[in-house]
Amino acid sequence: MRPVDARASRVPWLSAFEHREFNLFQGARLLAVLGTQMQSVAIGWQVYALTRRPLDLAWVGLAQFVPAACLSIVTGHVADRFERVRIMMTCYAAMTGLMLALAALAHAGAGVGPIYAVLVGAGITRAFLGPASQSLVPKLVPPEHFPNAVTWSSSFWQGAMVVGPTLGGVLYAAFGGAERVYELAAGAMLGAFVLLALMQRIAVPARTEPTTASTLLAGVRYVRDNQVILGAIALDLFAVLLGGAAALLPIYARDILHSGPWALGALRSAPAVGAAITGVVLALRPIERRAGAKMLACVAVFGVGTIVFGLSRSFALSLVALAIVGAADMVSVVVRSALVQIATPDAMRGRVSAVNMVFIGASNELGEFESGLTAQLFGTVESVVIGGIGTLLVVALWIWRFPRLRAVDRLNDAAPPT
Secondary structure, three states: OOOOOOOOOOOHHHHHHHOHHHHHHHHHHHHHHHHHHHHHHHHHHHHHHHHOOHHHHHHHHHHHHHHHHHHHHHHHHHHHHOOHHHHHHHHHHHHHHHHHHHHHHHHHOOOHHHHHHHHHHHHHHHHHHHHHHHHHHHHOOOHHHHHHHHHHHHHHHHHHHHHHHHHHHHHHHHHOOOHHHHHHHHHHHHHHHHHHHOOOOOOOOOOOOOOOHHHHOHHHHHHHHOHHHHHHHHHHHHHHHHHOOHHHHHHHHHHHOOOOHHHHHHHHHHHHHHHHHHHHHHHHOOOOOOHHHHHHHHHHHHHHHHHHHHHOOOHHHHHHHHHHHHHHHHHHHHHHHHHHHHOOOHHHHHHHHHHHHHHHHHHHHHHHHHHHHHHHHHOHHHHHHHHHHHHHHHHHHHHHHOHHHHOOOOHHHOOOOO
């Protein structure tokens, strides 16, 4: 690979885009997220249409989380031992096949059981994809451009989260089913594979230590011993685990707001709209001071927005509340991602990213299971409101329990230990 050009950027807020490999990586990631979000909307509507039970939506998240959590120690080690671009290419090829399998099941009119089986395969694939993808970005830009790269990377992701669910919902309604949505999602994933194939080889530093239980668990120990990183990723875990309502959006769209698949797509996209706008603002006006305190404050806003959405019976108010939720979450994502990647040595990034991905997966997929289960037990609205209140309690606890996280000032001050 050519050495990363570290010359001064002529346009500082676009500095990350001066690097070819970063551009190819982001294009591939954009297509991949578009595909997975189109798939997610189609699965949610298809499963709920088949059973009309919130608990069956809960199993969608659990089927993807369990394999990812069980494999996290191995997948982080793989990301630190092997070329990360090739790992990602293999995962994108596998996801293409899995999406085509979902299309075949939809065409055959299969029940939810085979769908869950395919989702387990998707969970296994994502277990390998996450650490490789997260730990690759610091190698694509020089250190002085990395905060900008994190901001734009998150903005690209959120942009795909805007378009993907909306497109998935519109296509589901237009085609009258999930089959064509899955096929188009597979096409997007194949495009991501092609863009990665155009990237130059990015070698992983040679490793001399043997593969042992100690090296496999090194990422867990590193996170445990670093209170700032532990506090940041654990805050995201519990806030989204309690406050996330994504699994229940099919119920809100169909039974509470009395709309169709297009409304589900809009609801799924609303948080990403808020996040994407916030991402552009952060690129123009980066977080320069009091990063930890701002992260905690925005997680509290996330909880308040969740409560408002849970109580809303207006489609417009629901969209606004979800957009605020996404905007607040974007600040947390940028701060957490920068802290985790900047403060971790490259030789450890795969294993630390694997731990981070377990926390993210737990907050998203396990959060979907928690939401579906509590909705089955207490009711949909009650589940969302209780979760939002729980998020506010988590913020209060973290202010007391992780004072070093609250005291984080400048993101650029974080650096790998020598």
